Amino acid sequence: xxxxxxxxxxxxxxxxxxxxxxxxxxxxxxxxxxxxxxxxxxxxxxxxxxxxxxxxxxxxxxxxxxxxxxxxxxxxxxxxxxxxxxxxxxxxxxxxxxxxxxxxxxxxxxxxxxxxxxxxxxxxxxxxxxxxxxxxxxxxxxxxxxxxxxxxxxxxxxxxxxxxxxxxxxxxxxxxxxxxxxxxxxxxxxxxxxxxxxxxxxxxxxxxxxxxxxxxxxxxxxxxxxxxxxxxxxxxxxxxxxxxxxxxxxxxxxxxxxxxxxxxxxxxxxxxxxxxxxxxxxxxxxx
DNA sequence: CATTACCTGCAA
DNA sequence: TTGCAGGTAATG
Numbered sequence: 291x292x293x294x295x296x297x298x299x300x301x302x303x304x305x306x307x308x309x310x311x312x313x314x315x316x317x318x319x320x321x322x323x324x325x326x327x328x329x330x331x332x333x334x335x336x337x338x339x340x341x342x343x344x345x346x347x348x349x350x351x352x353x354x355x356x357x358x359x360x361x362x363x364x365x366x367x368x369x370x371x372x373x374x375x376x377x378x379x380x381x382x383x384x385x386x387x388x389x390x391x392x393x394x395x396x397x398x399x400x401x402x403x404x405x406x407x408x409x410x411x412x413x414x415x416x417x418x419x420x421x422x423x424x425x426x427x428x429x430x431x432x433x434x435x436x437x438x439x440x441x442x443x444x445x446x447x448x449x450x451x452x453x454x455x456x457x458x459x460x461x462x463x464x465x466x467x468x469x470x471x472x473x474x475x476x477x478x479x480x481x482x483x484x485x486x487x488x489x490x491x492x493x494x495x496x497x498x499x500x501x502x503x504x505x506x507x508x509x510x511x512x513x514x515x516x517x518x519x520x521x522x523x524x525x526x527x528x529x530x531x532x533x534x535x536x537x538x539x540x541x542x543x544x545x546x547x548x549x550x551x552x553x554x555x556x557x558x559x560x561x562x563x564x565x566x567x568x569x570x571x572x573x574x575x576x577x
Numbered sequence: 578c579a580t581t582a583c584c585t586g587c588a589a
Numbered sequence: 590t591t592g593c594a595g596g597t598a599a600t601g
Binding site for chain 3: 578579581585586588589
């Protein structure tokens with residue numbers, strides 16, 4: 291489910307609810323494999339009694355900075371959902387972690403597919419996690435020429451490269467497709483073949499797509515909710531994702547769905563020409 | 578680079 | 590019943 295905009299909207303909606311709250315108890319943990327580090331016993335013991343200082347995000351990780359130098363890192367993977375409720379727990383068999391707070395509210399982690407993971411990290415652990423990931427696309431430090439430079443060093447195709455978290459942090463299947471469509475670039479283009487103008491277009495497209503997604507509350511296809519339990523609306527503005535057979539909003543051609551890097555990939559065959567792509571079946575005769 | 582695994586629910 | 594899903598790590 292969650293890519294950068296969803297994780298960001300969750301972080302932003304959780305922050306005012308749980309900042310400065312004390313974690314008084316771990317009321318439920320029924321899927322111990324979600325705890326990657328430390329061992330479950332130390333995890334529970336260290337977590338109880340910690341105060342939440344602030345809520346942030348790095349790549350697709352939610353980061354809860356706690357007191358005593360600890361950070362709770364949580365990755366929602368495909369179906370994870372994180373919400374604060376004050377009334378009686380709507381905890382069902384898919385709710386795997388419940389943290390009781392000192393104001394009577396509870397933080398619920400629900401994850402039907404059980405792919406989500408948590409870690410309790412010290413400062414060095416956070417630094418190590420941070421070092422695994424590429425630049426944050428919405429960071430002011432990240433400029434068009436940074437992206438152009440990184441693209442020039444890689445001969446891979448654009449789609450798998452943009453999904454690579456060490457290349458650029460936070461993009462997933464939806465927002466890669468949407469960004470490539472906005473930039474008018476084919477997902478199979480080899481990264482190093484982009485002109486400076488195309489690289490700049492891609493840079494702008496990624497930032498625009500992500501900013502608009504955050505502004506519209508993230509995409510709720512199935513599981514995603516923000517920290518208040520509310521759905522997002524970005525899916526109402528998709529140009530190509532999930533729109534196979536429908537008209538391209540820019541040129542009216544029919545949106546196609548192909549498989550790239552084992553992922554369903556949506557594109558406009560007219561706006562995103564395959565010229566210059568080693569597709570094996572050239573769409574155009576060369577002249 | 579491709580395939581498989583990790584899980585469950587849902588639509589075709 | 591089969592295949593597919595917003596992610597990622599571990600294999601050939």
